[in-house]
Structures are given as C-alpha cells and as structure tokens.
Amino acid sequence: MSKQITSRAENYSQWYNDLVVKAGLAENSAVRGCMVIKPWGYAIWEKMQRQLDKMFKETGHENAYFPLFIPKSFLSREAEHVEGFAKECAVVTHHRLMTNPDGPGVVVDPSAKLEEELIVRPTSETIIWSTYKNWISSYRDLPILVNQWANVVRWEMRTRLFLRTAEFLWQEGHTAHATREEALEEVKKMINVYAEFARNYMALPVIVGEKTESERFAGALNTFCIEAMMQDGKALQAGTSHFLGQNFAKAFDVKYQTKDGGLEYVWATSWGVSTRLMGALIMAHSDDNGLVLPPNLAPIQVVMVPIFNKDEQLKAVLAKMNEIKEQLVKLGISVKIDDRDNVRSGFKFAEWELKGVPVRLAVGPRDLENNTVEVARRDTLTKESVSGDLVVEHVKNLLEAIEKNVYQKALDFRNSHILKVDTWDEFKAKLEEGNFLLCHWDGTPETEAKIQEETKATIRCIPVDSCVCEEEGKCVYSGKPSHRRVVFAKAY
Numbered sequence: 001m002s003k004q005i006t007s008r009a010e011n012y013s014q015w016y017n018d019l020v021v022k023a024g025l026a027e028n029s030a031v032r033g034c035m036v037i038k039p040w041g042y043a044i045w046e047k048m049q050r051q052l053d054k055m056f057k058e059t060g061h062e063n064a065y066f067p068l069f070i071p072k073s074f075l076s077r078e079a080e081h082v083e084g085f086a087k088e089c090a091v092v093t094h095h096r097l098m099t100n101p102d103g104p105g106v107v108v109d110p111s112a113k114l115e116e117e118l119i120v121r122p123t124s125e126t127i128i129w130s131t132y133k134n135w136i137s138s139y140r141d142l143p144i145l146v147n148q149w150a151n152v153v154r155w156e157m158r159t160r161l162f163l164r165t166a167e168f169l170w171q172e173g174h175t176a177h178a179t180r181e182e183a184l185e186e187v188k189k190m191i192n193v194y195a196e197f198a199r200n201y202m203a204l205p206v207i208v209g210e211k212t213e214s215e216r217f218a219g220a221l222n223t224f225c226i227e228a229m230m231q232d233g234k235a236l237q238a239g240t241s242h243f244l245g246q247n248f249a250k251a252f253d254v255k256y257q258t259k260d261g262g263l264e265y266v267w268a269t270s271w272g273v274s275t276r277l278m279g280a281l282i283m284a285h286s287d288d289n290g291l292v293l294p295p296n297l298a299p300i301q302v303v304m305v306p307i308f309n310k311d312e313q314l315k316a317v318l319a320k321m322n323e324i325k326e327q328l329v330k331l332g333i334s335v336k337i338d339d340r341d342n343v344r345s346g347f348k349f350a351e352w353e354l355k356g357v358p359v360r361l362a363v364g365p366r367d368l369e370n371n372t373v374e375v376a377r378r379d380t381l382t383k384e385s386v387s388g389d390l391v392v393e394h395v396k397n398l399l400e401a402i403e404k405n406v407y408q409k410a411l412d413f414r415n416s417h418i419l420k421v422d423t424w425d426e427f428k429a430k431l432e433e434g435n436f437l438l439c440h441w442d443g444t445p446e447t448e449a450k451i452q453e454e455t456k457a458t459i460r461c462i463p464v465d466s467c468v469c470e471e472e473g474k475c476v477y478s479g480k481p482s483h484r485r486v487v488f489a490k491a492y
Contacts, residue, residue, distance in 0.1 A: 033166030043299035074126035084218020162279035170274035183267035194239035203294035203407035209461025233434020241271035291356030307364030440482035442475035
C-alpha cells in the first residue's frame with residue numbers, strides 16, 4: 001500500500017495529498033473547496049475535540065452555540081475586523097428557490113431577496129458580542145467564559161485538505177472580562193492550554209510566541225500563537241489566542257456597571273484551533289509507509305491480527321486474542337481484532353500500518369503453542385516476540401514509550417532545523433534548505449514586508465516561552481539596532 005504514496009523526498013506536497021486520501025482521512029467533495037472528512041479522520045478529530053473540551057472545562061469554560069449567519073451590518077461595526085475578512089466572506093442574498101419557468105430545475109426567486117444580506121460565519125466575534133450586550137449589565141455578570149464548537153466558511157481560492165478549505169471545523173472561545181489584566185491573563189492561559197495539548201497529546205513540539213502587528217488577527221490588539229515545524233521545514237500555525245481589548249465592546253456598546261456605580265466597556269478575548277491540527281499531525285510525524293499516530297490520539301491504539309490456515313485454528317487464536325483484548329480494554333486502551341476472512345494477514349498489516357495504528361499484535365497457532373505474541377510498533381517499524389503472560393503490561397508500557405518517542409523525534413528534527421542567522425546571504429541560503437531562522441529584526445513593518453516580498457518568509461512569532469531570543473544585535477536585513485531575535489520561516 002505504501003507504494004501508492006509518493007515519497008517525501010520525491011515530492012513532499014504530493015506525499016501529503018496521497019497520504020490524506022490513501023489513509024482514509026479525507027477527500028475532496030462535490031462542492032468546490034470543501035472536504036469530506038472520512039470516519040478514520042473524523043475519529044482522530046473527535047479525540048482531539050474530546051481532550052480539548054475537557055481542558056477547556058477544567059479552566060472554567062462552558063460550551064454554547066451561536067448562529068451560522070451574521071447580518072452584514074454587524075461586520076461593518078469593527079473596521080479592522082471587516083477589512084480582514086471581507087474578501088473571504090460567503091454572502092446569502094435570497095431566502096427562497098423556485099421552479100425554473102424557462103426549463104428544468106430550480107432558480108433563485110428574484111422576489112425573495114433579503115432586506116439585509118447575511119454573511120456565512122467566517123468567525124463569530126460580531127454575532128457573539130451583539131449577544132453579550134444582552135447578557136452583561138453589571139460586574140456580577142463577569143467574566144463570561146464561553147466556547148463553541150462549530151464550522152466556519154472562508155472562501156478560499158486555493159484549497160488543500162485540512163490545511164486550507166472553504167469550510168472547516170473548529171472551536172472558538174469568546175470571553176468577556178472586567179479588566180484588561182484579567183483578559184490578558186485569559187489570553188496567555190489559553191495559548192498555554194493549546195501548547196500543553198500539542199505537546200502532550202499530539203506529540204508536537206511548538207514554540208509559543210506573539211505575532212507581529214501585521215500578522216495579528218483582524219481586530220486584535222495582540223495575538224499569541226503556537227508554531228510547529230513540519231518535516232519540510234515549513235511552519236504551521238497550530239493555534240491562536242487574541243487580546244481584543246475593548247474594540248468589540250465599543251462596537252456593540254457592551255458596558256458593565258462597576259462596583260462603585262460607574263460604567264466601563266468590557267474587555268474581550270477570543271481563541272481557537274481548527275481541523276488544521278489534522279494537517280499538523282500528519283505532516284509532523286508520518287513517513288513514506290503512511291500515517292504515524294501518537295497513541296494519545298489514535299482511534300485504535302492496538303490492532304490484533306489472527307494468523308491461521310484452518311477454521312479450527314482461527315477459533316483458538318480468536319479466543320486468545322479476546323482474552324488479551326479484555327485486559328487491555330480494562331486499562332483504557334482501544335483495541336480492534338481484525339478477523340476479516342476476505343483478505344490476507346499481509347494486507348491487514350499494510351492497511352493498519354498505512355492508517356498509523358501505534359501497536360499491532362499478531363497471534364498464530366505456533367504462538368499459541370509457545371505462549372507468545374508478535375508485537376510490532378508503528379513508529380519504528382520494528383517487531384518482537386513477547387510472552388503471552390507479559391504482553392498486556394508490555395503493550396501498556398510500549399504505548400507510553402511510543403508517545404514519548406514520536407515527540408522526541410519531532411523535537412530533535414525541529415531543534416536540528418532552528419538556526420541562528422546574522423547575515424542576509426546566510427538567511428536566504430538557510431531558508432531554502434528548510435529551516436526556522438532565529439534572526440534580529442529592527443521592529444518595523446517595512447522591513448518585515450520587504451523580507452516577505454523577497455523570500456516569502458514571514459515572522460512566525462516573537463518567542464515568549466524562552467529567553468534565548470533576548471539579546472542585542474543588528475537586523476538581518478536593514479542592519480539597524482535590534483533587541484531580540486524572532487522566528488522567520490516559510491509557512492503553510
């Protein structure tokens with residue numbers, strides 16, 4: 001099956017596309033720019049969603065749901081916000097179809113034009129803050145800590161499965177606070193929640209940092225992000241958390257009465273991750289044989305394949321497998337016995353390897369005689385024979401070892417491709433080799449724009465989770481004084 005996948009060395013982009021489709025994660029739909037997330041891909045997303053939702057609730061957040069449609073006038077209330085999303089908005093202009101009077105099919109009823117056009121949700125700040133105006137009157141109503149799981153539409157011309165589609169799934173947190181300090185604390189707390197999730201569940205090393213002014217979310221005063229490195233050396237923004245100040249509160253006149261009887265505008269945040277995380281998971285860990293999944297996010301952590309020639313052998317083998325499965329399930333490990341009789345065991349091995357199942361167990365008549373189980377691990381493509389009496393504990397420890405190994409491998413790769421660069425010639429050379437570049441920047445948007453124009457590299461972030469970048473130097477492009485290094489890279 002791996003022969004159906006282009007190798008990374010040959011064409012990394014095609015490798016990714018092949019893998020998404022061949023591993024049964026997603027496919028293009030009949031609707032241009034939209035994708036169908038298939039059961040295996042959606043099962044991974046569900047595990048992401050379940051864990052993130054748990055982490056959000058542990059930090060005091062509640063789930064709600066807001067409308068898919070946003071009145072056009074709402075987007076006009078916050079100038080930077082509407083400018084940032086105007087070119088990506090899908091617009092509903094009519095509310096009814098009619099039978100085509102001139103032929104078969106249906107057409108838009110010209111008499112059903114809406115008085116005000118509706119925007120299909122590209123993000124929900126405006127509709128949510130129009131709602132918060134009804135919820136907030138006093139300091140006693142604050143903070144509001146709300147999250148919603150939803151779909152959004154951003155009309156993309158060039159799409160790519162999981163990474164950039166016209167419609168995608170995400171969560172968006174929207175919180176309201178009495179003070180600037182509380183809002184900033186929320187912003188930093190949530191970006192660290194994302195970082196913890198990426199590192200401990202996705203096995204994805206990320207850099208936590210601030211975005212430059214030109215890279216901030218439309219309408220935000222500050223944006224924090226987590227940036228991850230893919231195996232081609234490009235960056236992928238894996239999550240963002242935004243300090244919105246009082247911009248949306250002022251746009252929708254959301255004030256609260258303070259303890260001393262005054263009136264103040266509310267302070268706002270928003271934060272989100274999307275099915276783009278699926279793309280990050282694939283590109284950070286997988287190989288030329290297929291998907292590699294960290295056990296914490298694998299829908300099936302252990303697959304068991306019986307080896308047999310006769311029906312009576314199968315019965316004995318399955319009995320042993322069910323015994324092992326029962327013990328593994330009690331430990332909270334997800335297990336599948338692949339007892340299909342219409343494909344050979346070799347086909348099953350290749351299929352589950354392609355799908356990235358972390359551990360594969362094989363049992364045949366000879367294993368029953370010797371009380372052994374063949375254990376194969378997906379991350380290293382190695383296998384060993386383990387005593388049947390020890391296999392359950394072995395698998396439990398192996399899953400933990402695989403999670404750590406997948407993370408360490410990604411971390412080692414990233415660290416070997418983060419370089420300090422101090423000259424413009426070196427910048428251009430090392431960028432083309434696929435690296436994150438730690439460089440001095442003079443802090444001006446003009447220099448930032450010129451670097452992007454000449455190299456397609458952007459400032460991914462100003463790191464905040466490490467002091468390694470705090471130092472005096474000269475801008476790699478302009479030669480002007482600089483007080484710290486920032487991370488430049490090409491990005492998805």
